[in-house]
Amino acid sequence: MNLLNWLESRKLIYQKTNESNLSDQLEKKQICAYLGADLTASSLHIGHLLPLRILKILSEHGCKSIFLFGRGTTMIGDPSLRTKERPMLSQEEIYQNMNNIKPQVDKLIKNVIYEDNANWLLNTNLIDFLREVGSKFSVNQMVNLETFKNRIENNNPLSFLEFSYPILQSYDFYHLNKNHGCNLQIGGSDQWGNIINGVHFIKKMTSKETYGITLPLLLKGGKKMGKSVGGAIWLDEKQTSVFDFWQFWRNLPDSDVEDYLLKFTDIPHEEIKDMVKNSINDAKKKIADYLTSWVHGEEKTKNAKEKSISIFENKNMNSLDEFKLDDKQFSNSEIKLTKLLVEIGLSDSASDAKRKIKNNSITVNSELIEKQDAVISKNDFDSEIIVGHGKKKKIKVVLAK
RNA sequence: GGAGGAAUGGUCGAGUGGUUAAAGGCAGCAGGCUGUAAACCUGCCGACGGUGUCGUCUACGUAGGUUCGAAUCCUACUUCCUCCA
Structure with missing residues (x-):
């Protein structure tokens, strides 16, 4: 079985361009692939794992692989399939995010080449860029992109800043093609429009054929796995143990x-x-x-x-994480349970702790706590106590010596 | 350039002067049942608070105003839609 077929059989491909040529090139190992990542957070999350896996597979197959940091494009914000503008990040934040993420990628894939599109996007001359690049894009076609459909159909504002995003991403691909011979871009299913634009652009500029692959969305219980709000699982162990x-x-x-x-x-x-x-x-x-x-x-x-x-x-219960409680936290040899919950990280605030108690989800030594004003006295710490939230989170608390 | 309509919490979407921190759906969190699952049932769901069914703050595009009181009325601005030129 050839590589592309294998990827398909593993349900790793959602959409692809020019299947037979792509497959040929893969078999001849004449593919150089690139994966780009926005730098909107200080860590990658599980949503990045699938594209990274593909990049890793290609790399191990003998293809040159590039990981592109979108330090320049993050300053714009990818509007793909989004309903609202993203908040703007400062250059410093973006730079910091890149420095945090690089070691993560290092661990996940070996032999990967790093690039940073700030290196070529930040210093472009506007008029030159519009003449060289902008002239190759048809607005008539761009407004029909799935990428913008949501915005346009729902009458949400779409600024020119964001509208220009696919052009910049296309330019990235072109740039990598020119400098590394990169001829395959991979991305999540929301990237199809951006990728296809790049393929067309390179064709116009150089007559060369390039390829694109998008990956299926990861599902959770048949629904889109939300990386939003409470659900984000980060690769950084400081953020997700x-x-x-x-x-x-x-x-x-x-x-x-x-x-x-x-x-x-x-x-x-x-x-x-x-x-x-x-x-x-x-x-x-x-x-x-x-x-x-x-x-x-x-x-x-x-x-x-x-x-x-x-x-x-x-x-x-001996295997539980241990939290050493400082003496100073007590007043009159007592500590309020709400305060304790915040101290040991089971709650964000006293109010949050109260809500949890109200929900019958807090236990101390396996006993359900019903009173929001429950107090733990120092004597209770003769031995350790075990504080639980729900049935999956438990922390052993001992007195610090 | 002119006329009219719209903007609500993570999201969708009710609400047109006061008992509205704002119905309902979805998402999320927790409990029960289980297999650390799903489905189902139940509770929570703006933030904070030494703990009351209470207090403080923030919130209905932005900024002002009217009023004892405004998501609801007025003015300006921003964005989007529809029609006319």
Whole structure:
């Protein structure tokens, strides 16, 4: 089976350009692929994993791979499929984000070339750019792009700043093509319009053929996996602990497990089907192991897994994270539970803690707390106490010496 | 250039002077049942607060104004839509 067919069989391809030529080039290893990332946050999140996996597969297949930091384009903000303008980030923030993200990519893929589109976008001369590049784009076609459809149909404002985004991304592709011979761009399914524009642009500029692939959206329970609000799972372990990262995959809905194993592992399909059918929980551990190892390494994965098994399967509270509570937090040898919850990180604020207590989700030493003004006295710490939120989050609290 | 309409919380969408922190849906969080799953049932869901069914603050495009009181009325501005030129 050739590479493209294999990718298809793994459901890793959503859309692609010129299939037969692309496949040929892949087999001849004459592909140089690039993946771009916006720098809107200080860490990558799980939504980036699938495109990175493709880049990694291509790289291991012998194709040159480029990871492009969108330091220039992030200053514009990709409007693709969005309903509102993004907030603008300062140059310093964007730069800082790049510095945080680079080590993450380093860990995920070897032999990748880094580029930063600020290097060529920030110093362009406007008139030259419009004459050279802008003249090649048809507004008539651009307004019909899926990318802008949402905005235009719903009458949401779309500024020229954002409208120019596909042009800049196309220019990136052209630039990489010129300097690295890059001829394949990969991206999420929302990138199709941007990618296809780049392919057309390069064709116009150089008559050369280039290719594009988009990936399917990751689903959660049949719905789009939201990376918004409470749901973001970050690759940075300071933002999402390794344990929580492992737990996230361990808790996937049954209906998604086959798809995730197919996309993220090399396990033969038959074997996956078998696992899902006969031991769904082992299958979930498999996917958790696989992805956590990739992102955080074997060692940390092993620890997270052991901890999970110890806590959830063996009910062994000794494995819990320990929080050392400072003496100063007590007044009259007592501490309010709401304050304690905030201290140990189970709540964002006293109000939040109260809400949680009201929801019957807070336990102390496995006893449900019903009173919002509950107080823990110092004597209770003769031994450790275990504070729980829901049935999945528990923290062991001891007095600091 | 002219006439009219619209802008509501993460999102969609009610609400046209006061019991409105603002109906309802979706998303999210939590509890029950389970398998650390789904479905289903229930609760929470602007923020903060030493803890009351109470207080403070913030919020209905932006900035002012009228009023004891405004998401609701007035003025200006911004953006979008429709029609006329």
